Amino acid sequence: MIKKNRSWWKDDTISNLIGRKQIDWSIFEYGTHIPMDFHEDFVVANQNIEVPLGQSQRVLLITEGNQFECNLSRINQRKQNREALQIRYDTNSELKDYMIARFNSSYNYLFHKRNQAASTKNPITVPEQYAEYLEFYATDNPFVYELKFITNDIPIPEDHPSIWWVCQGTSYNTQKQEGVLWAPLKNIGGKTQHHWETMKDVKVNDIVLHYSIGALRAVSQVQEAAVERPKPASLPDQQWEETGRLVVTEYHELNPPIPLEAISQDLLQLHITKGPINKKGGVNQGYLFPFTLQGLSIVQNKSKDTPWPEFTLLSEVEEVEQDVELVTLNDEETSAHLQIVKGYIQQQGFTYPELLIENFYISLKTKPFVILAGISGTGKTKLIQKFAEALGATEANGQFTLIPVRPDWNDPSDLIGYKDLSGTFRRGKLTYVLEVASAPENQQKPYFICLDEMNLARVEHYFSDLLSILETQRWQEGRIVTDTVVAEDQVGRNIGIPENVFFIGTVNMDETTHPFSKKVLDRANTIEFNHIQLDNFIGLENAAVSIEEESESLYPTAQFLTSNYIQLKDAYAENKNIIQSTVSQLVKINTILESIHAHVGFRVRDSICFYLIYNERFSLMTPEEAMDMQIMQKILPRIQGNNSVVKKVIIEFLLFSISGSISNSKEYVDGERDIEQLWAKHISENNVKYPQSAKKLIYMLRRLDHDGFTSFWVS
Template identity: 30%
Template sequence: MENNLEKQMDLRAGLSKVIQEWPNETKKPFSDNPLAKFIRSELTNIIGDLTSQYYPYKIKASAGAGNWANIAWLAILDKKVTTSTQEGINLVYLFCSDGSGVYLSLNQGTTGPIKRLGAVEAKKREKQIAKLILGKVERLVNWSSKPLNLHANTDLGMSYEKSNIAAKFYPANALPSNEALTRDLKEMVSIYKEVVEIWPSINSAEPPLMPTQKERLNLSALRHSMSESGLIFPPQLPLRFTAALQTKPFVILTGLSGSGKTKLAEAFSLWICESSQQYCMVAVGADWTNREPLLGFPNALDEGGYIKPDSGVLDLILRAADDSDKPYFLILDEMNMSHVERYFADFLSAMESSDSRITLHPEGGQWNECDVPATLSLPKNLFVIGTVNIDETTYMFSPKVLDRANVIEFRVSESEMLGYFDNPKPIDMERLRGQGASMAESFVSAANNNEQIAEKLGETLMPFFNNLQGVGAEFGYRTASEMSRFVAICTELSDSTMELNQVVDAAIMQKLLPKLHGSRNKIEKVLQALGSLCLKDSTQQPFQLNSEGAAKHSVKYLLSYEKLHRMHQRVLADGFTSFAEA
């Protein structure tokens, strides 16, 4: 009767049986133990029945060999990759030694590589394989790549914890329904199939597999690392941010306070840099009236002496100049706490000319012994990111500043906030550190490649030029060039995350609209005209809503349309509007 009941068990019942009985059964003799037999036989059959419709996988399970194992496991093996848990990639259920739960893990065999390569090289290879798979298989973004916590107390048991690629934990006291467990298994089997298809290219570089110094920038890997760290961003935002940095090494992040502006800048810097010496975050002070907080000043009491700023910015620039292949990041937090033009004017001028140099101190005489150069050019591998909050304590940007930057606005949608409340996660920025360092040189190289230009945008953008000209906000060749460059770079990086219309929409939002401001008499008709250009049928009247509160007409450029709509509402209510305040 007992055997018949066990044969009828579903996945949840089978996993639950092992979780509940393991702590007590492992205190009994191993020989002929019914739980050990169940794991090797009945549980294997349950998994085999669920996976056989996809492929004739080899199912192996173990509770020990002669003695109890520290960790019980059941593995799903594809013979094209491995026939043993000691090699290759496998899909495995790993049961915690204390009965606290079970993991479903995409895992690596470690015993074979250690025998062939030695422990040190095998560990390097293990980390790189995990990194490559996580970068190539985007569906793994919803699975955890953190080391497992099996409460193992043997070397073999602990090796299972560290070799995890992606996993999901099911606690004993909150085991999901059979339907949910089966759904997860089917999803991971599908992912395993994808891994098997790319395995030859991943495996061909052994032994040992080492990171390339110029690995192509992979935004799927960036998004995965951000998700693992607990950061929540819309999929398009990291793409727009990265493309904007490569277009022009000056990006301004504006929008709602606490919406993630500083976190995105910090996260990208942590992710792509191999050392903390490559980035510097500085809180802009309200008392910044000149460049000294950034660049320092000559010591008036000691000729030939130079006082470097406490902020570390000058040292960062000098390090960047000596290390041209790697990116360096200057993050100016709350950039508009002071008048930007007062402390940043030299930077703004230097950005526009390869020959422009910033003079720091005189040359000759006692200055020859100074360890700070007399003049300074901004290195091409230095990227400046400014964050902006708009309130009564801050200052607005001038057109000169806005014209030299890509301006990315942060907003939080209702669905995003609801998703956070439903599943809040702590943020662990250390999860990002150095994960994209192998792509750093590729990032810098692409940023310095001026040949990436999108063509034939005139038909799309000239109507915007003509309407902006009516309020003196038309754009020049620099903006046109940077928009064309952004469209080309963003399209190449996109990997289907954004369609062409969405890329153009982002370019309009980041480069054309930020300078738009004025009174109702000056700007209302222009806002309406620009709003119409954002519709698929530009002859329609913009900013009309249907009975459900949504746009009445079909929108072509959604980001720009919604921004223009908010600016239009603001100008009607207050008689004045600007990009930053709408």
């Protein structure tokens, strides 16, 4: 009997065959989903040993004298009332490279199709007559499978020509005169380069953009595919072999040439795999790079005064399948998924203090603006990047954007954009993200913006408009919307800050940076992690070990992070006890802070209440631990000064953090009793109500005594 489901197939008459998988892009990226109809076949192959639901089992793949490790993972999708089975090898680059080499025909076809794609809707598949397959066979041992390859050596014809970008430098004129491209096979050391190897993928009728000395100077249509030829005598001698690949192509000069600066920022947003544009908007070092139809369209739209030959005027680009499945998590699943996120981060070789990931998550859930503070080199930026990756947001797919802040930023134009002298609006990096994130097809995906070293410039100068717009959040048709950031006359439609966009800033507090105003502190959770444990090797030891539970490309939707509350009334009815308990603590704290005008208002009250509610819902920390985090992040950063009143506030707050009461504070303020001794006694007895806050206050008190001034930020 023959069984078929999606890209899987099985003939029961073939001995030991578990299933045959038609090759798609997942094979080159992470592994493969296994349809429900084939789950039992894998159980039988594993000698009736089932992988427990929600866990992974290490698997050995053997083929052609090679052995590769991967995971067989069984995922519990409670919300969809189903389970999923997957073979995963995300971190096994050796196996992925092997798959690319064995299925090179499919890889090249899918690679170029994906690079030509405009969005992620319809599936890209290799035409059936050119399809390749991977077969899994049972062996004598459970969780050990033999692989067999059914390959196709015939090049797959494409509907569209591929687009290429060649960097020719000073050799441009010579190669143009001869009507060729040429790249060596290997350098003088006998090594090849990926930007030379691309020459073998160039086909007749492909389109090539020619870059030289700061501008695109020509476009050409390939007349003859690459053949091995010695270096043309007209080309200068270089440090490489004389044998290379030569492509014959028909050049058409672009007049006027198109400057790189006119197109680079727009091209950056395409995130072209191994493309020509680097993160700074310059060109990557190399020769021939894959480009895309969208990129060609951008270049053409930016060069209205440049005539383009007819062969470059192509039809609309295609759309491809979304590679990951987004799922909605309930409260119980949210807590479990955070453990997956923590496992992923640790698997990448990074270890952070206990409860930091949980704290970071709830902080983002409470308000989509978080500040990470700490000494240089503590992994602030990596935390953001790896947290985003664990949720399916990467630089490659455009859902993670790193924006380094410059000291000369003094208004929002550096982020949002500006009108040039011709009246054309030049989008900033932030505008690109807001445009993409607000598109209907992307509203379920989270987008992370990392403002790196955000206090190199005064945050109030370049970010204040965005902070104000964040305060306009309101409910509209079940979604959170804001006032407009970029107007219709600038980008064609009004764009606010979508609910699926999250801002995280990293800060170092030293002589090169600026402090924060209360306007900024009120609107952010400020997470400080200066404690460094250099001899903690857990992350390094686990970096090579796959985590037991994986999200398996079943990433949560943006609702995983989007707030459920805007105003306290949104949460009050269902969380009355938590809110009243939290507010009673804040009333006591305000009594302490009023003498230095550092007491908190309704905005901070609401934010802290939301944080405590989320913590209770997801069962991430004890109520005391959560309140301790909020005192550290929302209240202590407000305290600074150099007088006796500030010292009195710190001592009273320290007493409150130790015991929850400020009784007998006068004895400690007047010096009749030693607050340090009280602190040491309670620490030794493990009897401190809010230990992190108390520890920080002790440090601030010491700085006040030693230096005559103190602040949360003094390091």
